[in-house]
């Protein structure tokens with residue numbers, strides 16, 4: 001899963017990114033050796049997998065990860081190519097969700113590109129750029145869809161209506177996320193809109209503060225977005241310390257939980273994902289994630305394209321049933337280890353073994 005960090009210049013994106021990079025680099029057992037300089041790879045720990053993997057006797061445990069991409073500051077006019085705008089927008093287009101960092105701290109030593117601290121104005125600036133970029137995408141698409149709709153194509157008729165509605169909503173300053181795509185529309189063919197992506201607002205607050213600015217919270221709620229508050233600078237500083245030192249510092253400042261954890265969890269919960277696990281004795285245990293509603297066949301594809309290609313059937317069991325049984329053989333005896341076909345809809349916490357012909 002790819003998450004893009006966006007926001008105004010100097011909003012605190014790279015500070016947050018650096019903290020995330022440290023969190024990723026410190027996580028033990030990481031199978032990635034080369035990490036691109038603007039991508040922070042952060043594991044999503046899952047206790048359920050750890051428990052089952054320990055019981056089964058897995059050789060090691062590898063958690064699925066979220067990749068956070070540090071994207072340079074967006075400025076007014078980005079959609080017209082202002083300040084490398086188009087390149088940034090292209091970077092954002094490839095992500096599954098956005099973390100939108102908003103300056104809410106009042107450190108007078110940090111320059112604001114517009115001269116004053118105003119979280120709502122900044123949010124509007126960024127959203128306006130994203131909306132303009134979306135309107136351009138729609139404009140490019142509408143001609144073809146209108147022609148097809150005239151020819152009586154049902155999917156095109158639905159899409160045309162949807163694009164019209166989207167245009168209206170975007171023009172009022174609302175994100176595309178608020179207009180659901182009709183089922184007739186071909187997801188792979190139509191516009192990929194930036195404001196349709198899930199968003200987590202990160203209010204970058206003063207050190208020692210804990211609250212989310214009210215206006216930002218209200219805006220998030222009204223637009224189907226998530227919101228957390230952290231001090232990016234403090235998180236960056238804390239990530240440089242060892243655990244004990246960091247805990248002490250947090251206690252001193254009165255911030256309970258790791259702000260980074262809030263960001264990672266917040267971003268993750270945006271994505272509407274189910275976790276599943278592959279766990280075998282003496283083998284690497286691994287966690288994976290799938291969009292809610294996808295099948296065993298999709299799960300196989302995540303593991304390896306060859307496994308998907310040769311899919312025969314899957315053995316599936318909820319993680320807690322496997323733990324309770326005490327092993328695969330015992331679970332088979334109890335009948336809790338089931339055989340499923342490719343269309344089985346994966347459930348959160350399933351442990352799966354795919355049988356395939358190589």
Ligand SMILES: Nc1ncnc2c1ncn2[C@@H]1O[C@H](COP(=O)(O)OP(=O)(O)OP(=O)(O)O)[C@@H](O)[C@H]1O
Pocket residue numbers: 007008009010011012013014015016072073074105106107110204205206207230231232233234
């Ligand atoms: N909560 C905070 N309180 C005070 N200063 C902060 C806070 N968060 C970040 N800063 C400071 O703001 C400055 C800009 O931060 P940072 O480089 O992370 O911004 P950015 O969004 O990546 O900027 P750019 O768009 O130029 O890449 C840094 O000096 C950083 O230490």
Ligand SMILES: [Mg+2]
Pocket residue numbers: 013014015072073
């Ligand atoms: Mg930066």
